[in-house]
Amino acid sequence: MTASAWGLLALFLAALAVLAWPVGKFLAALCNERVPRWMQRVEAPLYKLAGTAPERSMNWRTYALALLAFNLVGAVAVYALQRLQGVLPLNPAGMGAVSADSAFNTAVSFVSNTNWQGYAGESTMSYLTQMLGLTVQNFFSAATGIAVAFALVRGFARRGDGAGSKGLVGNFWADITRVTLWVLVPLSFVLAVFFVGQGVIQNFDAYKDVATVETTAFQQPKNGADGQPLKDEKGAPVMEDATTKTQTLAMGPVASQEAIKMIGTNGGGFFNANSAHPYENPTALSNLLQMIAIFLIPAALCFTFGHVVGDMRQGWAVLAAMTVMFVVAVMVITPAEQGGNPLFASLGVDQMSSALQSGGNMEGKEVRFGIDASALFAAITTAASCGAVNAMHDSLTPLGGMVPMVLMQLGEVVFGGVGSGLYGMLIFAMLAVFIAGLMIGRTPEYLGKKIEVREMKLISIAILVTPILVLAGTAVAVIAGAGKAGIANPGAHGFSEILYALTSAANNNGSAFAGLSANTPFYNGLLALAMWLGRFAMIVPVLAIAGSLAAKKRLPVTSGTLPTHGPLFVSLLIGTVLLVGLLNYVPALALGPIVEHLVLWK
Amino acid sequence: MDIVWMGALLALWVVVAAMVVGLNRLEGPNPPKSSSNGDAS
Numbered sequence: 001m002t003a004s005a006w007g008l009l010a011l012f013l014a015a016l017a018v019l020a021w022p023v024g025k026f027l028a029a030l031c032n033e034r035v036p037r038w039m040q041r042v043e044a045p046l047y048k049l050a051g052t053a054p055e056r057s058m059n060w061r062t063y064a065l066a067l068l069a070f071n072l073v074g075a076v077a078v079y080a081l082q083r084l085q086g087v088l089p090l091n092p093a094g095m096g097a098v099s100a101d102s103a104f105n106t107a108v109s110f111v112s113n114t115n116w117q118g119y120a121g122e123s124t125m126s127y128l129t130q131m132l133g134l135t136v137q138n139f140f141s142a143a144t145g146i147a148v149a150f151a152l153v154r155g156f157a158r159r160g161d162g163a164g165s166k167g168l169v170g171n172f173w174a175d176i177t178r179v180t181l182w183v184l185v186p187l188s189f190v191l192a193v194f195f196v197g198q199g200v201i202q203n204f205d206a207y208k209d210v211a212t213v214e215t216t217a218f219q220q221p222k223n224g225a226d227g228q229p230l231k232d233e234k235g236a237p238v239m240e241d242a243t244t245k246t247q248t249l250a251m252g253p254v255a256s257q258e259a260i261k262m263i264g265t266n267g268g269g270f271f272n273a274n275s276a277h278p279y280e281n282p283t284a285l286s287n288l289l290q291m292i293a294i295f296l297i298p299a300a301l302c303f304t305f306g307h308v309v310g311d312m313r314q315g316w317a318v319l320a321a322m323t324v325m326f327v328v329a330v331m332v333i334t335p336a337e338q339g340g341n342p343l344f345a346s347l348g349v350d351q352m353s354s355a356l357q358s359g360g361n362m363e364g365k366e367v368r369f370g371i372d373a374s375a376l377f378a379a380i381t382t383a384a385s386c387g388a389v390n391a392m393h394d395s396l397t398p399l400g401g402m403v404p405m406v407l408m409q410l411g412e413v414v415f416g417g418v419g420s421g422l423y424g425m426l427i428f429a430m431l432a433v434f435i436a437g438l439m440i441g442r443t444p445e446y447l448g449k450k451i452e453v454r455e456m457k458l459i460s461i462a463i464l465v466t467p468i469l470v471l472a473g474t475a476v477a478v479i480a481g482a483g484k485a486g487i488a489n490p491g492a493h494g495f496s497e498i499l500y501a502l503t504s505a506a507n508n509n510g511s512a513f514a515g516l517s518a519n520t521p522f523y524n525g526l527l528a529l530a531m532w533l534g535r536f537a538m539i540v541p542v543l544a545i546a547g548s549l550a551a552k553k554r555l556p557v558t559s560g561t562l563p564t565h566g567p568l569f570v571s572l573l574i575g576t577v578l579l580v581g582l583l584n585y586v587p588a589l590a591l592g593p594i595v596e597h598l599v600l601w602k
Numbered sequence: 603m604d605i606v607w608m609g610a611l612l613a614l615w616v617v618v619a620a621m622v623v624g625l626n627r628l629e630g631p632n633p634p635k636s637s638s639n640g641d642a643s
């Protein structure tokens with residue numbers, strides 16, 4: 001790694017630590033249900049309208065059913081908005097109804113905090129759909145994840161009285177209201193104003209046609225009579241030459257969506273190019289703030305965890321495990337991209353870094369950001385389950401592309417999504433103490449709560465859901481004709497594209513190897529299935545664990561208790577994440593990016 | 603087509619709602635039955 005890459009990483013981590021601490025402390029107050037009187041007065045009409053009371057704590061089943069009902073209504077609303085947008089206001093570009101399969105995929109995608117986008121925003125969605133459907137779900141899906149993390153942390157913190165305890169984990173309606181109202185909206189407002197200052201657009205104007213300085217010649221895929229791209233006998237798309245003297249500039253309320261897209265680790269771009277688009281991410285400073293915003297709440301929740309369980313060392317241990325894995329990932333992806341493409345070297349292309357160029361593999365990267373900021377962004381957006389991109393991941397080198405894939409395959413626990421990163425990591429922490437308990441012959445316990453048979457069954461379900469969805473889904477896609485039809489690059493890279501898509505969907509990331517043509521009924525259906533179950537079939541066992549833990553007595557620390565805050569436990573936790581999270585995928589990775597790397601560097 | 607895709611959404615919802623019911627019944631192993639004869643092993 002170059003000195004500038006190290007400097008950027010250090011600046012990023014330092015700024016993150018400074019900003020995450022106060023946010024984590026405030027989130028802890030919300031988790032402990034210690035809300036100032038004036039906030040309670042603002043909330044009161046909302047609870048009255050909903051017919052609930054924040055002090056009415058729920059058991060895990062009620063909490064889960066409330067969460068599922070809330071998200072079902074959200075999905076139906078997003079679907080309906082897309083299908084009806086042609087007759088609804090705030091549609092200056094005259095967008096018609098989104099196709100039923102794409103609307104279904106997008107509804108599930110935004111409700112599940114995945115924000116996989118099979119469509120291009122500027123050519124598909126009206127402003128109303130973007131604001132009322134997608135942006136609103138950006139808030140609610142993020143709040144849902146934080147609410148689940150709150151429930152699990154309360155499970156550890158509460159001192160149940162054993163079998164007679166009801167295992168109460170909090171009030172879902174109060175959690176989602178407070179997180180949205182007092183955390184996500186204020187942070188997003190401040191960030192949106194900052195983005196506008198940097199040049200991100202925020203308007204309701206019609207798209208603008210402008211004359212370009214020179215005539216632009218380009219190639220575009222040739223479509224057949226059925227409107228589908230034509231392919232030659234090798235499966236490659238048939239291209240045709242075209243020229244243009246004008247360009248249409250898409251407009252819209254971008255900044256307001258951009259802020260929560262990052263803060264909520266959603267990642268769905270207003271434009272198809274996402275954060276590589278100058279209207280979404282205009283400057284180096286906006287790029288740095290976007291990266292910090294992605295990790296802000298996941299890092300803050302580690303501090304929240306420490307505060308709520310009454311031992312800050314526990315939060316630091318989880319944060320340390322996440323940070324070590326993240327830094328290692330950056331240390332792999334950045335040199336891989338700085339190394340460039342050996343096929344270009346044989347053609348005499350200068351790929352060395354200098355004052356005039358970034359050097360390395362610049363395919364698919366913004367010249368404004370270069371290698372360092374693009375590689376760091378790629379690691380951040382896939383370590384967290386964000387999925388926003390400022391470079392095209394399909395154009396990363398094989399090893400560089402494998403890093404985002406692996407970060408997702410670890411289960412999105414390296415910082416991870418807002419809420420989902422913490423509860424995913426705590427699942428691995430419980431598994432780690434179970435393994436340690438087996439080794440030393442003691443009943444495993446974490447933070448004074450015994451991890452028993454019921455918890456281990458639930459942990460097993462939570463850990464196995466996503467690998468099953470990814471591997472089975474990939475197998476179906478590479479067997480089915482409709483799955484193979486979407487591959488733009490036949491061979492190992494085509495396999496990587498499909499593996500990446502299923503990995504991204506089931507782990508609720510949303511980024512893509514964009515070479516895969518996934519806006520088809522087959523992929524819209526398959527990926528929606530992976531996104532929904534990857535989100536909610538994980539949340540349900542996590543809430544069950546929360547309820548189970550909340551009912552347990554909290555045992556005192558004794559000389560025989562395994563310390564879960566030192567370097568030994570951090571190492572054990574990292575080992576568990578790597579072994580359990582990654583080993584499932586090694587054979588699949590060997591068929592995709594590893595083969596690609598060996599072919600490229602043979 | 604809307605009915606088909608909304609039916610698919612409902613089916614997905616029912617799966618996870620059924621998980622709530624199913625996991626609620628998930629318990630640890632049954633406690634060993636008391637036997638006056640003691641274990642054979």
